[in-house]
Amino acid sequence: MYQYTPFDRQFVQARADQFRDQLQRWETGRLSEEEFRPLRLQNGWYVQRYAPMLRVAVPYGEINSAQIRVLARIAREYDEPDAQLYQDALKTQGAMGTTYLPTHYAHFTTRTNVQFNWIPLSKSADVMDLLASVNLHGIQTSGNCIRNTTTDALAGVAVDELVDPRPYAEVLRQWTTLHPEFAFLPRKFKIAISGSAEDRAATGWHDVGLHLVKNEAGEIGFKVFVGGGMGRTPVIGTPIREFLPWNQVLNYIEAIVRVYNERGRRDNKYKARIKILVKAEGQTYIDSVEEEFRQIVEVDGGPHTIPQAEFDRVAACFVAPDLSAYPQVNATEAKHLLTEQGAREPAFGRWVSRNVRAHQNPQLRAVVLSFKRVGQAPGDASGEQLDALAQLVDQFSAGEARVTHDQNVVLPWVHVSQLHDLWLQAKALGLASTNVDLLTDMIACPGGDLCALANARSLPIAAAITERYQDLDELDDIGDIDLHISGCINSCGHHHSGHIGILGVDKDGKEWYQITVGGSDGAQLSGAPQAGKVIGPSFSAAEVPGVIEAVLSTYRDLRSNGERFIDTVRRVGLDPFKEAGKSARLPEAADTAAETTEA
Structure with a gap:
């Protein structure tokens, strides 16, 4: 993974020092709340429903064991609210049913970031110093700027990879950080890069999606998509360039964003995303980008053209680990070893088939550790689990891991001879659930339990479905399926792209849920990206598990x-599936439900 230079480290520490000064001025009254708010947001500090929330950037999902250990320490020592504040929150949530307000936890997000929900602002500067000590920060995890660039969790190891996207993502990260052109956009802006045949980065759902391709001459470039996004108006990105030379990608993104900055709406935050501009202007927007790009390259001299030497410097950081200490095996021997071990222990064989991925190096495998289990919110990890994860990463994956879009963690460098030992240790820690890509491997945002924007609670719904589907044979029979849950229309749970999506909505001050069917994120499992369609009236929280069961039963009856x-x-x-939803409605809810559609 990328190795920070002395300048990089100095930059991150200077930002932490700056934040400490800003915090002290706010605490002593020299900065008003209104003045301090944008300063803390620029460093990832929100104030949510009950307490501050910190969002830590994990660029393109890559993280090392030292960083995981610092996250563990933050969870253990700092993610603890004022006792009275927490008791008040418990009372409020208790009135709504089961509470999901864990402390001393971190949360993996769909943007591969890490969040904490209970760190007091009085301790925030100390936390920023801890993060800076391992090259982590919260810069541009909030605000109307270019956010964390994401990519495939299997980048650099996937067997279907054409070009490793990580060096390009790192160049983008460095260039977009504190870039003045991107500091005050009409709305937040998200970029994803895919370098494989299968689009596991969900690029179609991003403001800018970049597909690495090769032309007939074998030259590397990008196919560029613009204007994807979820929220109130789900839109799939529009292809605007079939081939862009790789070294021009920064100049081209500047052109894209300049036109957006000039013409994007600022009077309505729901219509301020670039997808609205692209949809409204169509070819006019594309032509304007091309003209702006021409001006940048021909008139301004292409100031952001990536020098080959700089790209090579960055790319040199992304190398495979040293395997000299491991026994040398070929593909046939590796397959035989796993088959033999799986025959002796069927539970291990099931885990290999479900959680273990093929690798460019036949001696290695990429392993998905599932953070989806009964009694724990999807993507949550306690301080103790994070410490244990760091140990697994050191012992089995050359010190490197990946946070995934699906709120799990991938170990990308596991030797086949160590898979069984890894499985045993992960199982003891509760991280070896063989549910990857199955129904209970769901995506869910924190929802109304923690988020001030949410209309409804996501986590009780996720828990109810998880508890209902604990039979692994039943899950295997249902097969690969994406279930995504959002607590509001902001779509942090990516409900639009779920094969089954659940969206929390507010009706007369009460929590209801829309269910959509047929969405996809663009990965091979799903085919082309598309938004799911609402299958009927909204449902009460008590009805949702039954509706999901009816939808799945209908599928099992109809599949061929x-x-x-x-x-x-x-x-x-x-x-x-609409009929299945109707059949699952409870009598008392049928009298009050009304047809609802997404605006």
Whole structure:
């Protein structure tokens, strides 16, 4: 992974020092709350429903064991609210049912960042210093700027990879950090890069999606998509360039953002995303970007053209670990070893088939550790779990891990001879659930339990579904499926792209849930990206698990030749699933439900 230079380290520490000064001025009254708010937001500090929330940037998901240990320490020592504040929060949530307000936890997000929900602002500067000690920070994890660039969790190891996207993501990270052109955009701005045949980075759902490609001459470049996004108006990105030379990507993104900065709406935050501009202007927007790009390159001299030497410097950081200490095995031997071990221990064999991914190096595998379990919110990790994870990362993955879009963690450098030992240790820690890509491997935002923006609670819904589906044989029979849950229309749980999506909505001050079917993020499992469709009236929280069960039962009745859920939906249409939802409605809820559609 990328190695910070002395300048990089000095930059991050200077930002932490600056924040400490700003915090002290706010605490002593020299900065008003209004003046301090944008300063803390620029460093990832929100104030949520009950307490401050810190969002830590994990660029393109790569993280090392030292960084994980610091996150563990922050969870243990700092993620603890004032006792009275916490008791008041528990009372408020207790009136709504089961509470999900864990302390001493970190949370993996769909943007591969890490969040903490209970750190007092009085301790925030100390936390920033701790983060800076391992090259972490919260810069540009908030605000109307270019956010954390994301990519494939299997980048650099995927067998279908054409070009490793990580060096390009790192160049983008450095260039976009505190870039004045991107500091005050009409709205937040998100970029994703894919370098593989399968788009595991969900690029179609981003403001800018970049696909690494090669032209007929074998030259590397990007296919560029613009204007994707979720929220109130789900839109799939529009392709605007079939081939952009790789070294021009910064100049081209500057052109994209300049036109957006000039013409994007600032009078309505729901219409301020670039997707609205692209949809409204169509070819006019594309032509304007091309003209701006021409001006940048021909008139300004292409000031952001990436020098080959600088790219090579960055790319040299992304190298495979030394394998000399491990036994040398070929692909056939590796496969035989795992088959033999799986035959002796079927539970291990199930884990290999479900949680272990093929690797460019036949001696290695990439392993998904599941952070989805009963009694714990999707993507949550305690301080103790993070410490244990760091140990696994050191012992089995050359000190490196990846936070995934699906709120799990990947170990990308595991030797086949160590898979069984890793499985045993992960199982003892509760991180070896064989549910990856299955129903209980769901995405869920924190929702109304913690987020001030949420209309409804996501986590009790996730818990109810998880508890109902604990039979692994039943989960395997249902097969690969994406279930995504959002607590509000901001779509942090990416409900639009779920094969089944659940969206919390407010109706007369009460929590209700819309259910969508047929969405996809663009990965091979799902096919082309598309937004799911609402299958009927909104449902009460008590009804949702039954509706999900009815939808899945309908699928199992209708599927043909073992086809996946998403394939059955596309073949038979939505009507059978709408009827399934109606059949699962509770009598008392049917009298009060009303048809709702997303604006």
